[in-house]
Amino acid sequence: MKKRVLITGAAGFLGSHLCDRFIKEGYRVVAMDNLITGDLKNIEHLFPHEDFEFYNHDVSNYVHVAGDVDYILHFASPASPIDYLKIPIQTLKVGSLGTHNLLGLAKAKNARLLIASTSEIYGDPLVHPQDESYYGNVNTIGPRGVYDEAKRFQESMTMAYHRFHGLETRIVRIFNTYGPRMRLNDGRVIPAFMGQALRGEDITVFGDGSQTRSFCYVDDQVEGIYRLLLSDYSDPVNIGNPNEITIGDFAEEIISMTGTDQKVVYRDLPQDDPLKRRPDISLAKKILDWEPKVGREEGMKLTYDYFKSLSTAELNKRDHKDFTKHIRR
Known part of the structure; x- marks a missing residue:
């Protein structure tokens, strides 16, 4: 029988690409999203697939999935500053209550759970590059703390279930990721710069531009x-x-790649914005035999081509009502 995987945050940027990958690998995929930041257009191409099903549900509430579940990937969370500063309570809840609910489901189903953590758990780091042994430098009560601390708590609870209940768990700390299906106006660096380039606006850099990603x-x-x-x-x-x-x-x-002639304008750096960000991936190389293959020039061209093709649709948000027949509540 095919393995069955539950992916939360499935209509988001990374979640939708994970749905594609697991369908390609021959899994049955249960996609779950409350669509607070996700968009059904990211996964609508999968609706006709016999091994794909979608549930419109907020994992901060009790999560029930009928039948066997072999794997759970918890990717439900706002991930851009615009989102988590606008909905701070929901961000904290999905990292705490949502994680607790999915850990409980994993325990009940005897499933392996992978949680999506983030480089933001390192805060504004005092160690560079950042490896997994670094505990971080995070302002718990600052505006970004709603995201940073939700993820840090998520890691703590996951390890508690692993140690106390013997649950099979995995934790990925994701550093800045980009590509097709990012929201054009979600406030992160790449879609912000590319959106400004598409509109012929000046490129806005926060801080003096010396911070790294x-x-x-x-x-x-x-x-x-x-x-x-x-x-x-x-x-x-x-x-x-x-x-x-x-x-x-x-x-x-970005200006060179897009062939535009905007100026770069500078604005004040937001509170607690990290000045340095670079992963030490020695561990991933050792235990996963993994390292990135796509260079920035190639990846940025693919991403810009995507944004060019969707700019009108992104600026005129699409209606989800045509997809309601695919939603199970």
């Missing part, structure tokens, strides 16, 4: 997550691209 293409990220799920390693693992670039240089790259 390391961008991982979505196909590489999904491959790392897939390998981690099927591994026998239960402690957190960084999955990201260690190719680091300053935000100022990256803005110039």
